[in-house]
Amino acid sequence: VIREYERAVVFRLGRILSKQAKGPGLILILPCTDTFIKVDLRTVTCNIPPQEILTKDAVTTQVDGVVYYRIHSAISAVANVTDVHSATFLLAQATLRKVLGTQSLAQLLACREEIAHSIKAILDSATEPWGIKVARVEIKDVKIPVALQRTMAAEAEATREARAKVVAAEGEMNASKTLKQASMVLAESPAGLQLRYLQALTTLAAENNSTIVFPLPINLLESLGQKNKGG
Numbered sequence: 001v002i003r004e005y006e007r008a009v010v011f012r013l014g015r016i017l018s019k020q021a022k023g024p025g026l027i028l029i030l031p032c033t034d035t036f037i038k039v040d041l042r043t044v045t046c047n048i049p050p051q052e053i054l055t056k057d058a059v060t061t062q063v064d065g066v067v068y069y070r071i072h073s074a075i076s077a078v079a080n081v082t083d084v085h086s087a088t089f090l091l092a093q094a095t096l097r098k099v100l101g102t103q104s105l106a107q108l109l110a111c112r113e114e115i116a117h118s119i120k121a122i123l124d125s126a127t128e129p130w131g132i133k134v135a136r137v138e139i140k141d142v143k144i145p146v147a148l149q150r151t152m153a154a155e156a157e158a159t160r161e162a163r164a165k166v167v168a169a170e171g172e173m174n175a176s177k178t179l180k181q182a183s184m185v186l187a188e189s190p191a192g193l194q195l196r197y198l199q200a201l202t203t204l205a206a207e208n209n210s211t212i213v214f215p216l217p218i219n220l221l222e223s224l225g226q227k228n229k230g231g
Contacts, residue, residue, distance in 0.1 A: 001025065001026055001027075002022065002023030002024045002025060002026075002027055002038065003023075003024055004024045005024075005040060005041050005042045006023055006024060006038050006039065006040055006041065007021035007022065007023045007024075007038070007039050007041060007074040008021055008022040008023050008027055008036045008037070008038055008039070008074075009021050009022075009036060009037045009039060009074050009075055009078045009079075010022055010027070010029065010034055010035075010036045011034065011035045011036065011037075012030070012033050012034050013033055016075060016079060017034070019075070020075070021039065021074035021075055022036070037078050039071055039074035039077055039078060040071070041070060041071055041072070041074070042070065043068055043069070043070045043135060044068070044069055044070060044085065044088075045066060045067075045068060046066065046067040046068070046069065046085075046088060046089050046092055047064075047066050048064055048065045048066065048067065048089075048092055048093055048096055049064055050062040050063065050064040050141075050143070051063055051064065051093060051096055051097050051100075053096075053097060053100045053101060054101060055100065055101065055103060055104055055105045055108060056101070056102060056103055056104045056107075057104045057105055057106075059104075059105045059144065060145065061100075061105065061108065061142055061143060061144050062141075062142075062143040063096065063100055063108070063139060063141070063142050063143075064139075064140050064141050065092075065096055065116075065119075065137065065138055065139045065140055066137075066138045066140060067088070067092045067123065067134065067136075067137050067138075068134070068135040068136040068137075069088060069123075069127070069132050069133060069134045069135060070132075070133055070135065071084065071131050071132060071133075072131055072132070072133045073131030074131065075131070076129065076130055076131030077130055077131040077132070080129055080130050080131070081130045084130050084131070084132065087127075087130065088123075088127055088130070088132055091123065091126060091127065092119075092123060092137075095119055095122050095123055095126075096119060099115060099118055099119050099122065100115065103115060105144070108142060109142060112139045112142075115139060116137045116138060116139050117137075119137045120134050120136065120137040123137065
């Protein structure tokens with residue numbers, strides 16, 4: 001009896017009996033002439049252990065991943081390869097090292113999904129004659145040397161500080177431009193200058209200070225001096 005997720009490849013006198021695998025359900029096997037091999041069609045999880053990778057920019061990293069695949073043709077999986085699962089595992093390891101070796105460390109850290117899609121496409125094409133369908137590839141972890149981690153952290157901190165200084169400088173420049181424009185407007189409008197002076201006096205009067213000194217405008221002192229001379 002063949003289960004729902006299984007198929008049986010039947011051999012009669014050493015030859016595959018038909019172009020399609022048998023099952024699920026009850027199949028007929030002749031004791032003297034027939035043999036069969038069961039094939040599981042469920043999705044298989046293939047964990048790739050950490051692989052030492054030399055990236056394009058000569059950085060040594062350790063990368064591990066996982067490949068999800070299933071057998072879609074039981075006859076191809078039996079007739080075209082000795083051990084389909086072992087062959088797929090070894091090919092996944094080799095493909096991972098080959099593809100990642102063409103990437104820089106920055107690309108490897110920033111473009112995991114795109115790299116995984118590229119590995120999936122290569123594996124899917126290479127394992128098609130074995131009756132394999134690759135469903136998904138994931139890059140799980142990327143490990144870099146501790147010294148390089150510290151260097152990258154220091155570089156990122158320096159970049160953040162530089163950006164903060166640039167933002168502060170731009171803010172000061174914009175503020176100085178605004179003050180310059182305001183001073184030009186007040187210089188062209190004596191009435192506006194007097195209004196600003198009165199606003200300043202109002203602000204001082206609102207504060208709870210024990211002593212308040214009111215400065216007098218120079219033009220007011222000049223006008224008083226002219227009146228004294230005239231008198």
